[in-house]
Amino acid sequence: MTAQTLTRLRQLKLGGMAVALEAQLEQIGTYEGLSFIERLSLLADHEHLMREQRKQERLISQAGLKLKASIQEIDYQHPRNLQRAQVAQLAQGGWINRGQNLLVTGPCGSGKTYLACALGHSACQQGYSTRYYRLSRLMLVLTQAKADGSYHKLLGQLAKIQLLIIDDWGLEPLKPAHRNDLMEIMDDRHGQTSTLIISQLPTDQWYASIGDNTLADAILDRLMHNAHRLLLKGESMRKTRGKLTEDEHPM
Structure with missing residues (x-):
């Protein structure tokens, strides 16, 4: 199920969320005390951050x-x-x-x-x-x-x-x-x-x-x-x- 979820996230071009989810799975002790919505919020934040970084890199290259x-x-x-x-x-x-x-x-x-x-x-x-x-x-x-x-x-x-x-x-x-x-x-x-x-x-x-x-x-x-x-x-x-x-x- 985990592998399928990661694959689906990448297919949906949500690579930032996929990376963040892998980090959560690898560091279970860090995130186990968080609620579902808190963990989901962290995934969304990481996706947004990665998109902003890619946008900046693209704009700098095009400039x-x-x-x-x-x-x-x-x-x-x-x-x-x-x-x-x-x-x-x-x-x-x-x-x-x-x-x-x-x-x-x-x-x-x-x-x-x-x-x-x-x-x-x-x-x-x-x-x-x-x-x-x-x-x-x-x-x-x-x-x-x-x-x-x-x-x-x-x-x-x-x-x-x-x-x-x-x-x-x-x-x-x-x-x-x-x-x-x-x-x-x-x-x-x-x-x-x-x-x-x-x-x-x-x-x-x-x-x-x-x-x-x-x-x-x-x-x-x-x-x-x-x-x-x-x-x-x-x-x-x-x-x-x-x-x-x-x-x-x-x-």
Whole structure:
């Protein structure tokens, strides 16, 4: 009967309950004093926990984050205008729930991408669907989708992603078709889902980087009006750490 029950639980995709039941059977002394409903509650709790863990793992895998980053490992010692309290508040994810945006700017090497990936990882852990793209790669994916007829389907998918992270904003000139693509994306997402932009350019230079006055107005209006901002400063962390390594290990 026990073997049949375990098999049936797994057939019903209740693997967490099956694992928990096996633990109860192996540790009879631990659970024998509990009522039926108490033991059943423990089985249900374990099933829920395992499903949440699998969901987090799936979201993290689908996010395609460039870096394996975590909020706990963010460096606050390096002087770059990054406040622990501000990051902690953003990590709670309330801004994502409200469909607000986040703009992270600063010089090369200031840790923008790591910070964004850490926030993305935290969002996945809280159950938010997340995707990371470099802007040039996103534009390439959209161009390919136009060629194979899946463009509108892809736009629909992008609109539903709860946190879309776009890196290297303003790094390369935009083609006219790409401006239109960005307009479609921002219009679909406006007020509904959150976009995190990473850029070396300060926000007051984004208008010129888009290259078309009318579309720049429309895109930036949707992107900036409800956005949180993080302006990182200071010397490149890569350069600083490189100097430390040389000092610690002289040739």
